[in-house]
Amino acid sequence: MSRIGKLQIAIPAGVEVKRDEKSNIVTVKGPKGELQQYVDERITFEIEDGHLHVKRPSDSKRDRSMHGLYRALLNNMITGVSQGFTKKMEVIGVGYKAEAKGDHQLDMGLGYSHNILFDFPKEITVQTINEKGKNPIIILNCIDKQLLGMVATKIRSYRKPEPYKGKGIRFEGEYVRKKAGKSAEK
Helix, strand or coil: CCCCCCCCECCCCEEEEEEHHHHHECCCCCCCCEEEEEEECCCCCCECCCCEEEECCCHHHCCCCCCCCHHHHHHHHHHHCCCCCCCCHHHHHCCEEEEEEECCCEEEEEECCCCEEEEECCEEEEEEEECCCCCCCCEEEEEEHHHHHHHHHHHHHCCCCCCCCCCCEECCCCCCCCCCCCCCCC
């Protein structure tokens, strides 16, 4: 059995899980919103005692891989509609700045000749914390973990942390291994 696939998923109060048998789309509704995901027709699940159990029909390689995948996707959907997901990013560098314009737009100054305006999908909300003497922090909130990860990676790609001074955009808690610069001969 797949170690991930055989784990049961606790369904919190107020969360409803439905599967449309014709289109194989699973809909999860909760207090924070609603998410939909296609699930392979060979993967089944049953709900008992407030827990979701994901099952596979055989031990073929494809079924084993789909078992763990869809269990993880369903778990992320249930967590998203009940609690939501948050990503925090730090903007490190002299003169680098980030400022939220409304809930769905971010204005970043990253050392280029122009500022970068980034428009977010309507599912994601953005906030920034700018305290004097500290690096700006970008906070992203969303119920869809996949979408949140893709958008956070896109923001990071505008100025990845460089290994000599560590300047750039990094996830909170991310460690950047620094290199020693060239040393002058005496």
